[in-house]
Amino acid sequence: MEEVYFKEDYLxxxxxxxNKTARAVWNGFLSGETLRHAIEQCNQLLDEEKPTNWLADNRKxxxxxxxxxxxxxxxxxxKIVASSLRKMATLVSEDIFNRMAIENLFVKANDLIKFDHQYFKNEKAATQWLEEKHSIPS
Structure with a gap:
């Protein structure tokens, strides 16, 4: 059962x-201290709960x-590179500038990231993908 870990207007x-799954639902324009506080909450959840799956709902x-x-x-x-994460699904933003920023962050971190990551437009498809067994390379 899913429980609320943190709640503000922006996250x-x-x-x-x-199922060891975290879900972050982002909302609106975040910058400066507000964004830093939101990221710190995400980092705290990673530290405390050790999720293996993460759904980043960036649509809004x-x-x-x-x-x-x-x-x-x-x-x-x-933090996410060193975390327990095995899979991350990102629901892409309706905002083109957010999509570009998120894609840019993942491109820059590509060589460091050791978990599977995919972009989705549909929450059901993203959730289904996260629930699939993680394939361990032989």
């Missing part, structure tokens, strides 16, 4: 202990400023 974090998230992208790259990317 609601859910966690399902049964707006553009991310360049300086905030730099901060995310320095403060969140290393």
């Amino acid at each position: 609601t974090l859910y966690y399902n202990r049964q 998230m707006k553009a991310i400023r360049q300086k905030d992208q730099v901060w995310i790259q320095a403060n969140m990317i290393p």
